[in-house]
Amino acid sequence: MDLSSISPALLIASLMVAATPILLAALGEMVVEKAGVLNLGVEGMMIMGAVCGFIAGVESGSPWLGFLSAAVGGAAMALLFGVLTQVLLSNQVATGLALTLFGLGLSSLLGQGYVGIKTNTLGRIDLGPLTDIPFFGRVLFGHDPIVYLSILLVLGVWAFLKYTRAGLVLRAVGESHDAAHALGYGVRRVRLMAIAFGGACAGLGGAYLSLVRVPQWTEGMTAGAGWIALAIVVFASWRAGRVLAGAYLFGGITVLQLNLQTAGARVPVELLSAAPYLVTILVLVLISLRAGRGGDAPACLGKPFHASS
């Protein structure tokens, strides 16, 4: 095995790329869960974002339009979940699963004419001399715009939840929907908006896979990224900064196992491919060791709200 072929700067740069889809999806899901809603359909929204983004990207030739329609597609899927769980008061776990199963089916239906096609992808932002700085240049500069957007979004969500009034209302709705309702806040409206935001983020994350990271459309290409995003929210104890750390950690493991595969490590390929999932389980176990039962989850997470009860 030749470990010297793995350059640390390239490794960090590519882990940021690998982590971005999960980061976007996990950040969206965190906001949803902060509002007290458990949407297990992240995988379905991501794959729909991937296919919508790819189709729009191919048809229009513009990856930006692709990302826009991915966000719209993800949000539309999320609102389907929102109407079912918030208006028709269905079980959130079951509806989230339904969203994933439906999204996987619908996306392969929509994308069947687009398998194997290439599309325009987003270029790196060229910052000229900055990119040429050894090590830091490659790590910090010269990424594509969505990587920076995702980091800005982390900052935005953090500030929104911590410093704004609307963020406080959202957290109140998640901690005690009855109290928030009694204070006159529209619980259902806040939750629907949070759900739509989560869907848009998941859609962006999916489109990042199909338009930048891979960049192609294949059936079921998210391969559990949505579920890993859900695990990261738990790992991050519902904090934006830790979502970033968690996503980059997983991005690191993904990139490392890919690098080890190409470097010809004397470990079975299947074990390496399973590593991100195994590490997710391991992290979940460590979290539950630390947090005990319940932990820092929003108090009303997953509980249905019906105003007249």
Place this chain on the structure above:
Amino acid sequence: MIHLERRPTPSRAWGAASPLLAVALTMVAGGLMFAALGKDPLEALRTIFWDPVLGEFAWYFRGQILVKAGPLILIAVGLALGFRAGVWNIGAEGQYIVGAICGAAAGLVFYPTDSVRIFPFMVVFGAFGGIAWAMIPALLKVRLGTNEILVSLMLVYVAENLLASAAVNWLRNPDAVGFPGSRNLARWDASANLELIEGTGIHWGVVAALIAVIFAHVMLTRHLMGFQVRLAGASPRAARFGGVNTGRLIVLCLGFSGMLAGMAGLFEVTGPAGQISIDFASGYGFTAIIVAFLGRLNPLGIVAAGLLMALTYVGGEAASANLGLPSAAISAFQGMLLFFLLAVDVLTNFRVRVGKGVAA
């Protein structure tokens, strides 16, 4: 204004009618989807739902329906028990794969001996594999409170990699040079899970599904364990006060569903699939979730739901062969069915009132 008013107790009439309403709504929405794909919706629906049961070639399709319904029902019965108790095992697909691998490996140890004891031995190991895979989320949940949804699901991806490694490495048929995949178990007399009555599609998996349905039904309605399952699902707090051992319940529910999923995998690998191959995982474990809900988490309802879902598979294949309907349309159709089912469930628990309400 339309608003909802909670019923004091769920409506029994709607509870029975809502799956039928959901199926009807899905047919309408599915028909629209088929029309959007440029197919005649009525012809598509007829090809999927009518021809396999009553059409010209029904004699062939009817057997296929039972072949597909067997594993779906077997897995769904186990899942439903857990869902009833609020234990969310969504990794049945993984337990199904590991069951198949364990069972196949246990049998292949004796290859090429011929003995009637080999097949039952394989079934036991298949069940054991499923249980072992399900015990990981169960024990983590009980001991540490780790989320069983995420762990059981992550294990599906681990199982898929295990399957790939078994197919190309340690279970690969040593006589087939260069080809991945194990020896053909359906063509080895000791392990073949063949049709029991010719032309019906009934193999041992279908028989096992039937036994599991009866067992689960009796347990839920007649046994203390079943009462505890229902109690824990309806009111976890009441269950704790009532002295229900939640940890034991979680282990039992996950173990039972893992066992059935593992057995389903073994019956599949020795029969319809024939061998451990890379594409052995066919998504039964996920479709069984829809089956469990469509059957209202009731073992008897699951039989009907499993048959219907098997029909969409068989009819969907026919439609894709005859009408060129993409096979992905069927999985979208199945997902839609689950959506409508969850949506119309509102009628079971709530009354819809039109007019000015007291509470908004």
